[in-house]
Every structure is written in structure tokens, then in C-alpha cells.
Amino acid sequence: MPQLFSRWRRVDLWLIGAVGLGILFVLLFIIYPLFQVISISVYDEGHLTLKPWQEMLALRNWWVPLWNTILLATIVGITSTLTGFIFAYAMQRVALPFKGLFRALAILPIITPPFLLALAAILLFGRNGLITAGLFGVRTSAIFGLPGLVLTQTLSEMPVAFLVLAGMLGSLDTSLEEASATMGATPRQTFFRVIWPLMRPGLANSFLLAFISSVADFGNPMVIGGDYSVLSTAIYMRITGLYDPPGAAVLSVVLLVPSLIAFYLQSQWVGKRSYVTITGKSSGRSRPWNDKLISSGATFVVILWAMTTILLYGSILVGSFANVWGVDYTLTLRHYLFIENLGFEPYINSLILAVVSAPLTALIGLLMAYIFVRRPFPGRWLLEFGAMLSFAVPGTIIGVGYILAFNAPPLVLTGTATIIIISFIFRNMPVGIRAGIAALSQIDPSLEEASAVMGARLPTTLRRVVVPLIIPAIFSGLVFSFVRAITAISAVIFLVSPRWKLVTPAILAEINQGRFGVAAAYSTIVVVTMITAILIAYRVSRQMGTTLELQA
Amino acid sequence: MTTLTLQSVGVRLDHVTKRFSGGVVAVNDVSFSVPAGQLVTLLGPSGCGKTTTLRLIAGLEQANGGTLCIGERDVTNLPPHERGIGMVFQSYALFPHLSVFENIAYGLRLQKHTHAEIRASVEMVLHLMNLVGLDQRMPNQLSGGQQQRVALARALVLKPRALLLDEPLSNLDAKLRVQMRTEIRRLQRRLGITAVYVTHDQSEAMSLSDLVVVMNQGRVEQIGAPIQIYGTPASVFVADFIGRANFIETTIVAVDAERNRASVSVLGWTLNVPCSSEFRAGDEVYAVLRPEVIRLRDEEGLARGEVRQAIYLGSFVEYEIEVGSQTLVVLDYEPWASRIFSEGSQVGILFREENVHLLRSKG
Ligand SMILES: Nc1ncnc2c1ncn2[C@@H]1O[C@H](COP(=O)(O)OP(=O)(O)OP(=O)(O)O)[C@@H](O)[C@H]1O
Ligand SMILES: [Mg+2]
Numbered sequence: 001m002p003q004l005f006s007r008w009r010r011v012d013l014w015l016i017g018a019v020g021l022g023i024l025f026v027l028l029f030i031i032y033p034l035f036q037v038i039s040i041s042v043y044d045e046g047h048l049t050l051k052p053w054q055e056m057l058a059l060r061n062w063w064v065p066l067w068n069t070i071l072l073a074t075i076v077g078i079t080s081t082l083t084g085f086i087f088a089y090a091m092q093r094v095a096l097p098f099k100g101l102f103r104a105l106a107i108l109p110i111i112t113p114p115f116l117l118a119l120a121a122i123l124l125f126g127r128n129g130l131i132t133a134g135l136f137g138v139r140t141s142a143i144f145g146l147p148g149l150v151l152t153q154t155l156s157e158m159p160v161a162f163l164v165l166a167g168m169l170g171s172l173d174t175s176l177e178e179a180s181a182t183m184g185a186t187p188r189q190t191f192f193r194v195i196w197p198l199m200r201p202g203l204a205n206s207f208l209l210a211f212i213s214s215v216a217d218f219g220n221p222m223v224i225g226g227d228y229s230v231l232s233t234a235i236y237m238r239i240t241g242l243y244d245p246p247g248a249a250v251l252s253v254v255l256l257v258p259s260l261i262a263f264y265l266q267s268q269w270v271g272k273r274s275y276v277t278i279t280g281k282s283s284g285r286s287r288p289w290n291d292k293l294i295s296s297g298a299t300f301v302v303i304l305w306a307m308t309t310i311l312l313y314g315s316i317l318v319g320s321f322a323n324v325w326g327v328d329y330t331l332t333l334r335h336y337l338f339i340e341n342l343g344f345e346p347y348i349n350s351l352i353l354a355v356v357s358a359p360l361t362a363l364i365g366l367l368m369a370y371i372f373v374r375r376p377f378p379g380r381w382l383l384e385f386g387a388m389l390s391f392a393v394p395g396t397i398i399g400v401g402y403i404l405a406f407n408a409p410p411l412v413l414t415g416t417a418t419i420i421i422i423s424f425i426f427r428n429m430p431v432g433i434r435a436g437i438a439a440l441s442q443i444d445p446s447l448e449e450a451s452a453v454m455g456a457r458l459p460t461t462l463r464r465v466v467v468p469l470i471i472p473a474i475f476s477g478l479v480f481s482f483v484r485a486i487t488a489i490s491a492v493i494f495l496v497s498p499r500w501k502l503v504t505p506a507i508l509a510e511i512n513q514g515r516f517g518v519a520a521a522y523s524t525i526v527v528v529t530m531i532t533a534i535l536i537a538y539r540v541s542r543q544m545g546t547t548l549e550l551q552a
Numbered sequence: 553m554t555t556l557t558l559q560s561v562g563v564r565l566d567h568v569t570k571r572f573s574g575g576v577v578a579v580n581d582v583s584f585s586v587p588a589g590q591l592v593t594l595l596g597p598s599g600c601g602k603t604t605t606l607r608l609i610a611g612l613e614q615a616n617g618g619t620l621c622i623g624e625r626d627v628t629n630l631p632p633h634e635r636g637i638g639m640v641f642q643s644y645a646l647f648p649h650l651s652v653f654e655n656i657a658y659g660l661r662l663q664k665h666t667h668a669e670i671r672a673s674v675e676m677v678l679h680l681m682n683l684v685g686l687d688q689r690m691p692n693q694l695s696g697g698q699q700q701r702v703a704l705a706r707a708l709v710l711k712p713r714a715l716l717l718d719e720p721l722s723n724l725d726a727k728l729r730v731q732m733r734t735e736i737r738r739l740q741r742r743l744g745i746t747a748v749y750v751t752h753d754q755s756e757a758m759s760l761s762d763l764v765v766v767m768n769q770g771r772v773e774q775i776g777a778p779i780q781i782y783g784t785p786a787s788v789f790v791a792d793f794i795g796r797a798n799f800i801e802t803t804i805v806a807v808d809a810e811r812n813r814a815s816v817s818v819l820g821w822t823l824n825v826p827c828s829s830e831f832r833a834g835d836e837v838y839a840v841l842r843p844e845v846i847r848l849r850d851e852e853g854l855a856r857g858e859v860r861q862a863i864y865l866g867s868f869v870e871y872e873i874e875v876g877s878q879t880l881v882v883l884d885y886e887p888w889a890s891r892i893f894s895e896g897s898q899v900g901i902l903f904r905e906e907n908v909h910l911l912r913s914k915g
Binding site: 173193 | 635710
């Protein structure tokens with residue numbers, strides 16, 4: 001649309017610059033690496049080839065990782081959606097004491113590296129597990145593989161399901177349930193005939209989100225996967241173990257398929273089938289008449305869940321002080337001293353890079369959001385597509401893509417801090433964009449128009465009018481970019497170098513060497529850091545007169 | 553076509569109190585009864601506890617004190633689904649995932665009727681409510697008025713012992729509101745439904761009700777037929793809330809207890825006005841005069857006042873008349889019968905003693 005373009009150019013050269021830069025970044029850091037991955041699987045030394053594919057298909061059981069990935073993701077999608085729903089129902093509809101505490105415990109996994117739960121599961125249920133070996137005297141590796149993965153991924157995906165479904169339940173018009181009751185429905189009949197069907201789109205949504213997340217998960221399969229091979233770890237093995245980039249690329253393409261299908265369904269189908277109407281009525285009221293069975297069942301699950309969470313995180317804390325886990329529980333500081341000897345470098349690096357990348361993520365997210373929300377322009381679909389890909393493509397594939405793309409000229413970035421920061425920014429961009437969109441929806445376009453009419457250019461408009469109004473949402477975007485940067489593992493594990501070690505790969509390495517005490521000590525430091533950061537953020541946002549928007 | 557036969561019963565509230573967890577006493581010692589087959593409105597300003605009272609009857613809130621009977625049965629501690637009532641919500645609360653047919657059939661399906669019975673009942677109320685042909689639509693494909701009808705149909709098809717309506721017309725536009733309220737009244741009379749109807753619109757209350765319960769700050773101010781509520785308000789609040797009123801402060805000179813008359817001085821004239829037996833000589837009272845009972849005349853020998861303002865509003869003229877230190881509002885609904893007085897002119901004021909209503913000025 002040339003006409004639009006020219007009118008718009010007159011309006012703001014600045015915006016062209018921003019959009020151009022955005023498109024360049026998306027092409028360079030999202031599309032190009034992906035293209036590299038795909039091309040290396042079918043292209044070798046100047047001609048098309050199917051050799052990597054034939055090699056993979058020639059393997060016996062080649063389909064096992066794919067099948068395992070999908071099976072696991074399906075199970076976890078169901079379990080985490082169900083528990084998330086039960087949790088949401090208990091929080092929104094059942095009178096419970098200590099709701100704040102339960103909520104905090106349910107959400108805790110969002111702010112900690114996901115594979116900590118796997119480490120904790122090993123401490124509790126592994127060969128020397130406190131519960132298996134200590135309590136029941138069984139030495140078993142049964143936790144490794146599917147059971148452990150289902151347990152740990154369910155725990156780590158449940159918070160997202162909980163937040164999605166609690167939001168939806170909260171905005172469900174309670175008079176629907178009341179109308180049902182006045183027509184003679186018992187609370188249980190109301191639950192199954194009104195609440196459940198109305199929640200179905202939300203349940204499907206949360207299933208798909210958990211599915212996508214499980215497919216992309218790398219940390220838990222690495223730690224507790226055992227012989228249960230999934231695609232993300234298989235890709236990693238191809239690269240680091242066998243040094244077979246084409247093979248890794250083939251598996252990456254295979255991994256892309258379920259991720260993109262699930263993402264497509266999530267964004268196109270489920271997003272548009274919601275019955276929820278916002279009524280402005282206060283939600284979360286527990287009514288005098290509740291079904292005893294349903295509410296006590298929900299309460300039971302919540303308490304069980306809270307205890308499990310405490311047990312898991314507690315075992316990491318205790319494990320970090322126990323001399324030899326499973327053998328000698330005398331308290332010691334030796335694991336911490338070991339880390340001190342090794343140097344806190346990975347931890348400090350993680351902090352530095354997260355602190356550097358968070359504002360950049362927030363800034364780029366805000367800019368993208370501004371462009372999406374306010375300005376139609378040619379090429380916008382490319383930005384949206386890029387933003388979508390950065391959410392839908394598993395980190396492992398991005399990691400592979402980055403080492404393929406930036407290992408050789410024209411742009412050599414491997415081994416530098418830059419590439420890690422870039423991966424943080426583009427992995428976390430969805431958080432930034434979501435925060436940006438939330439922020440911009442706070443303000444009336446006429447405000448900007450007024451400012452523009454008074455002669456302000458885009459940067460001035462942004463600084464003087466938009467920014468003050470949207471600080472709170474930007475702030476939560478910032479906080480969660482930081483959190484995600486510290487807890488990230490799947491992409492950065494390919495990008496760390498001797499110069500730039502990060503804390504999550506370091507913990508993973510300790511676990512793989514069986515030094516659970518050291519891993520636990522490291523994990524404790526990270527968890528304490530994250531909780532402190534979040535508490536400070538809460539305090540700060542309280543002072544700004546808002547509440548921190550939770551984002552997963 | 554079979555029609556709906558209801559077993560309507562009365563509803564009785566005895567000293568019912570509802571305290572919310574925040575400490576708000578939304579309903580404070582409320583007692584009233586709704587005779588079987590009659591329509592009672594709960595009328596009052598926003599936040600006075602009308603909705604809460606209705607929800608208490610429905611069982612959607614639990615009373616902190618008092619008893620609640622529907623028919624002979626004490627339902628104070630029964631959950632809503634065992635009370636046998638029907639309710640129409642302000643937002644209609646139609647199930648968005650069910651068609652009109654399924655919305656109406658919802659309660660019947662719970663009662664395990666046969667398919668044929670359900671179909672017959674639903675068709676019957678579809679006819680009754682003028683909804684024929686809309687049964688396969690989803691609620692979001694209906695107009696506000698149609699949604700309203702479905703909500704009513706859905707409640708009626710279950711043959712409730714009493715029907716509760718919470719501002720059912722407040723989401724409709726003014727014209728439709730008037731049309732629907734006549735329709736509801738006609739239906740209620742024809743089927744003999746016991747109905748409790750919440751509204752804060754006094755014209756709705758006046759036009760619909762057999763009885764009006766006026767509420768204020770969680771308490772009942774007055775219970776009576778529309779004519780009593782308007783003509784002999786029981787408190788300054790009611791007189792002020794329903795319609796408009798002139799309050800003239802005065803003192804009772806003498807009481808004739810046998811004839812229920814009192815001598816008071818109003819605008820410099822001593823009048824012999826009706827009063828109830830509770831008044832004694834020397835009581836401080838308000839003489840309440842509705843604006844339309846006052847006539848303005850050009851004659852001599854009347855109390856005189858000056859026209860401060862005259863606003864012509866088509867079917868009536870609104871005057872502000874200054875009499876001594878008192879400003880009276882006067883509505884003249886027959887401007888053609890005399891004439892329109894201009895601002896600044898002197899007029900004589902005329903009203904009948906029978907139309908003066910006395911109210912205690914304190915308490
Ligand atoms: N669930 C609740 N928790 C606490 N207070 C409540 C609750 N529901 C109502 N209230 C309070 O009780 C009082 C009466 O509320 P109610 O809804 O009955 O008023 P209403 O007469 O229906 O008003 P309106 O005409 O505005 O609908 C109000 O002060 C209200 O704030
Ligand atoms: Mg109300």
C-alpha cells in the first residue's frame with residue numbers, strides 16, 4: 001500500500017527506523033538461525049541432499065524420541081491442566097485459609113529453574129532418596145524416566161495452567177452458577193453442567209500451553225529422563241556427544257512439527273472460542289452452598305500439592321547442607337565452600353547478563369507492542385510472525401540455530417556474552433511484548449494524538465506521555481525478563497563458553513557428575529536470589545501503587 | 553395448547569438480618585410477607601439491600617438471623633436448589649453455551665422428565681413468552697428484550713412456587729422497559745404468580761405492585777399499596793424518595809382524637825387536617841404537601857406567594873413559589889384550565905385540608 005506508506009512516512013521517519021530495525025533483528029536472530037537449521041538438514045556442500053534424513057530413518061527406533069516427546073507432553077498437558085483447574089477452583093470458589101500461601105507455593109516453580117524440581121525428585125525418590133531409600137528402604141531408579149518427568153513437568157507447568165484458569169474462573173459471571181441453583185441444580189450438577197463446559201476453552205488453552213512447554217523442556221529430561229529419550233535431549237546429544245549437526249538439525253525439524261501445530265491450535269482456535277464475559281463483579285467469592293465432595297477434594301489436592309512443593313524445595317535446601325545425601329545427614333557447609341573454591345563466576349555472569357538483557361527485552365517488547373497496537377504498516381506481519389516464532393520454537397532449536405548461524409562469518413558471535421544476551425532478548429521477547437501490549441492498552445490513543453498535535457515527535461511522545469502511564473506494566477515485564485533469563489537453560493546451554501559460564505548449565509553439570517550436594521547448594525543460592533528479587537519487585541510495585549502482573 | 557398452572561404460595565420474612573464479612577449490615581431486621589399470587593416490589597435507593605433481600609429469599613445468601621418461609625415451609629437453612637423458586641437475574645444469566653431451547657430445558661432435564669414432556673413444556677412457554685422460532689438460537693444471537701423473555705421463560709417452565717426478579721428490565725431501553733413491565737404484570741396476574749420484584753425505579757414499582765416495600769439502609773421504611781406509599785408516606789424518607797414533596801415545619805396546636813383530626817398552622821392559616829392517633833398537641837411535625845395538590849389562583853383571600861420560577865414542560869408547568877420564608881414546588885397539570893403565571897407575579901395558593909399529610913419531624 002504505497003499510499004499508506006507515504007502518508008505514514010511523512011508522519012514519522014522515526015517509526016520507519018524502528019520498524020526497519022525490528023524487521024532486521026527478527027530476520028537475523030529468529031528467521032536466519034531457523035533457516036540454518038532447516039537448510040543443514042537438507043543441504044550439504046552446495047546441493048540438496050536427503051542424507052541426514054535417510055540416516056535418521058535408518059536408525060532402529062528412530063521414532064522413539066518423537067513418540068516419547070508427544071506422549072509425555074500429552075500426559076503433562078492433561079495432568080497440569082487438571083491440577084491447575086483444581087487449584088484455580090479452590091482459590092476462586094472454596095473458602096480456604098492461607099490462600100496467599102497456597103498461591104505463592106503454586107507459583108514458585110515459575111521463578112525457579114525448572115529442573116530444580118527434577119533434582120529435588122531425585123533427592124526424594126532416587127536411589128538414595130529420602131523417601132524411597134530412607135523411609136521405605138527401597139533402592140530404585142524407577143523415578144528416572146516417564147514417572148519422574150510427569151511429576152516434575154506437571155509441577156512446573158501447573159502454575160501457568162493455574163494462572164490461565166484462575167483468571168478465567170474469576171471472570172466467569174457468578175450469576176450463571178446462581179441461576180443454575182435457582183433452577184434446582186445441586187452444586188455438583190452446576191459444576192458439571194455449567195462451570196465445566198464454560199471452562200472448556202480455557203482448559204484446552206492451558207492444555208496446549210503445557211503441551212508446548214513440555215515439548216520444549218530440556219532441563220527435566222536431562223536430569224531425570226533416564227532412558228526415556230525425548231527430542232530436546234536427543235538434539236543436545238547429537239551436538240555435544242556425537243558432533244553431528246545435520247543429525248541434530250533433522251531432529252530439530254521433527255521437534256518443530258508438534259510445537260508449531262500446538263502453537264497454531266493455541267493461537268488460532270482456542271483463543272477465539274471463549275465464552276468468558278468480564279462482569280466487573282467481584283470474583284473469588286465462596287458461596288454458602290458448595291458441594292462437599294468437590295470442595296473437600298479440591299482442598300485435599302491443594303494441601304497435598306503445597307506439601308509436595310514444600311518437600312521438594314525443602315529437600316534442596318536440606319540437601320545443600322547435608323554432608324552426603326542419603327548416607328550422612330550431618331550438617332555441613334562444604335558444598336557452599338566447594339562453590340566458593342570454584343568461584344561464583346557463573347552465578348555472577350548470570351546476574352550480569354540477566355540485568356543487561358532485561359531492560360533491552362522490555363524496551364524491544366514495548367516498541368514491538370507499540371507498533372502492533374498503534375501503527376498499521378507494510379511488513380508488520382513479518383514482525384508478528386517473528387514474535388510468534390520466538391514463543392513457539394523450542395529453545396533447543398534456537399540454541400542449535402545460533403551455533404550454526406553465528407559460528408562462522410559474516411557474524412561470529414559464539415563464545416561471546418553478546419550471543420547469550422541476544423538469545424535472552426529473543427527468547428523472552430513474548431514477555432516483553434505482552435507487557436507492552438498490557439501497558440499500552442492502559443492508555444487512550446487520543447492522549448498520544450493530543451501530544452502529536454502539539455508538535456511532539458514519536459520519541460518525545462513516548463517519553464513524555466506514554467512512558468509515565470505504562471511504567472507498572474513495563475516493570476513487571478522487566479522483572480519477568482530477568483527471572484526468565486536467570487532460569488533459562490534450553491538455548492543457552494549451547495551458547496555458554498569457558499569465558500561465559502552461566503549458573504543453570506553449571507548446576508546441570510554438577511547434577512550430571514552426581515554432586516547433588518553442590519547442585520543443591522547452587523540451586524539454593526539461585527532460589528533465594530529469585531525469591532528476594534521477586535519480593536523486592538513486589539515491594540517496589542506496591543509503592544508505585546500497582547501489583548506485579550504475574551507472567552509465565 | 554395447555555397453559556401453565558402454578559401452585560403459588562406466600563413468602564414471609566421474619567426479622568431477617570444479613571451481615572457481610574466486611575461488617576456491612578446489608579439487611580437489618582427485615583420483616584414482610586408476600587401474599588400468594590401477589591406481586592410485591594422492593595423499592596429503595598442504591599445499596600439499600602434490595603438485591604441482598606432477594607438473594608436471601610433465593611438462598612443465594614444465608615441469613616445471620618431471622619426466619620424465612622416459602623409457603624408453610626421454613627426454608628431458612630435450605631440451599632437454593634431445594635427452595636422451589638424461580639429467579640430472573642439483572643444480567644439474565646443465560647447459559648452462553650446452551651441454545652434457547654436448552655436454556656429453558658435446563659431445569660427440566662435435571663428433574664429427569666422424558667424427552668416428550670420436556671419438549672412439550674418448552675414449546676408451551678415458548679408460546680407463552682412469544683419466543684416461537686427462536687429456540688435454536690444461542691443467547692448472544694438474541695436482542696436484549698428476547699434475552700429477557702428467555703430468562704423469564706426459563707424460570708416459569710419449572711412452575712416455581714414464587715418468582716424473584718432483580719431489576720429485570722434495567723438493561724432495556726426506556727420504551728421496551730414500559731412495554732415489558734406491562735407484559736410481566738399481565739402474565740403475573742393471569743398465572744397468579746407470587747412475585748418479588750426488585751427495582752429502584754419508582755414508576756415501575758407504582759405501576760406493577762400490589763404491595764410496595766420501601767427500604768432504606770437495610771431496613772424496611774414502609775409497606776403498603778402504591779396509593780398508600782404515595783398518599784400517606786410513613787416517614788420523611790419515603791415522602792422524599794417517592795415522588796416529590798413540600799415539607800412545611802409546624803407544630804400541632806390541638807388534636808381531636810375522636811375524629812382523627814389535628815389543628816396545625818400552615819403558611820399562616822390554621823387548618824384542620826387528618827392525622828393518625830399517635831400525634832399529641834405540641835408535637836413538632838412536617839405538613840407534607842405533594843406538588844400537584846396545590847392550585848394557584850388569582851383570587852383574593854388566599855395565602856399569597858410570589859412566583860420565583862415557572863418552567864413549561866409540555867404536559868405540566870413546574871413552579872417555584874416563595875411564601876414567606878418557604879419555597880414550595882407546585883406542579884400544574886392543567887395549565888390550560890387557568891393560566892400560566894409569569895415569574896415575579898403574585899399568586900394565591902389553594903389546597904384541600906384532606907391532602908395535607910402530617911409526619912413527625914424527628915424520628
Ligand atoms: N458480597 C458482599 N460482600 C460485602 N458487602 C456486600 C456484598 N453484597 C452486597 N454488599 C453490601 O450490602 C449493601 C446492600 O447491597 P445490595 O446489593 O443489596 O443493594 P441494592 O439495594 O440491590 O442496590 P442497587 O440498587 O445498587 O442494586 C451494600 O452496601 C453493598 O455494598
Ligand atoms: Mg441490586
